[in-house]
Amino acid sequence: MAEQMKPPSSDNRSVGRAAAVVGERWSLLIxxxxxxxxxxxxxxxxxxxxxxxxxxxxxxKLVGAGVLERVTYQEPGGRNRDEYHLTERGTDLRPVLVALLHWADKHLPH
Structure with missing residues (x-):
């Protein structure tokens, strides 16, 4: 009897790990x-x-994954607020976004 191979867990696959962080529409748009x-x-x-x-x-989620960092600033009047800055991990996503943009323009035109 042939032994069935168990499919690899998405946790062990590079694309699965990346998708867990930014594989959702709003995260990519942010x-x-x-x-x-x-x-x-x-x-x-x-x-x-x-x-x-x-x-x-x-x-x-993006802060927790190290894609963005929360930076506190003070508004006029003394109120503290947060800004969100791309980290190195976040800026390394640029080629991914550019590739998605080109793919969408080619295969999903308006």
Whole structure:
């Protein structure tokens, strides 16, 4: 009787590990906006039209994965706020986003 091979876990595959971090639509769009210079929560929310709770969850996930870092700044009047900056890990995603852009332009035109 032939022994059945068990498929490798997605946790052990490079693409599966990457997808666990940025393989979701909003996460990729947040990273894309960060490349365009967006840093503040409200700016991400306004530009993407994403619900606050969903944005908060995605930003926390990207911070936890080391793609973004949270940097506290002080607004006029003394209120502390957070900005989100791409880390080296985040900036290394640029070729991925460019490849997705080219793929979409070629295969999923408007």
């Amino acid at each position: 990273v894309e906006e960060a490349f365009d210079g967006v840093r503040r929560f409200q700016d991400f929310r306004s530009r993407l039209g994403i619900a606050s709770n969903l944005l908060s969850t995605r930003l926390n």
